[in-house]
Amino acid sequence: MGEDRQATFGSDGSLDTETPPEAREGTTDWGEPKADGETDGGYNRYDVSSLLQKAVRRSDEEVAAWAAWELARSGYAWNLWDRLNLYVVEDLRAGQNVALLVERYETLATDRWEPDSWKGRVCAIHAALACARAESSREASNADEFFRNAAAARAEARESDDDPAVDFPVGDLEVGGEFDVAFDKHTADGSRLDRGDRFFKLFGARVGPEGEDEQSARWQRLNMALSDIDYDEAEVAHAVEPVSPDDRWSDPMEFDGDNDD
Incomplete structure (x- = not known):
């Protein structure tokens, strides 16, 4: 398994890392007894869950x-909300406020x-639409994978006393x-x-490249004056x-060392 939380497959005895009980109670839409992992519409809930993630990723509202809706009405709300909360960190661009919305919709629904009530299903739809409408990106997942691969390359290079083929961005x-x-x-x-x-005031506390707004800059100047x-x-x-x-880390001013603490 490792760190791959998506390794959850079908209802035929294959791998499943999620432990809540299956929603077998009731029948399908055509009155047949539901099998383990089956939704009311007769779909495999693993397939529907995977489809939900791809729909969010591809912005298909x-x-x-x-x-x-299918997961919520079929008794798999726990699966739905677990996955949606994962999607907002795995498949959306950082800074999307939808993460807070999903949490709020889940609280209301559960x-x-x-x-699985009308209100709960509407909350599920709201949350899914909010995720699908947010800006999609695999940036965090891609970054995590790259940093892990870079760590492995670094460690391997150290064993052979070579320079790593790829390194961390900070060297x-x-x-x-x-x-x-x-x-x-x-x-x-x-x-x-x-x-x-x-040193901290001159270099460590600088921001950018957008810079401080005028009020914050004014307070900084006053603090330094006082x-x-x-x-x-x-x-x-x-x-x-x-x-x-173009050069976020250089500071052309000289600093001779001054312990002002």
């Missing part, structure tokens, strides 16, 4: 709505109402390197280098200057 992460700004007063190396409040540290005009300007979108 109608298919996503139907799949959610805590306030019966999951060795060391003082004086590209990401030197990370070594401020909040790290042991930064403290040893006397990088106190001055500080016990004597900042000059160039330092104050640098502290609130946006980082460059």
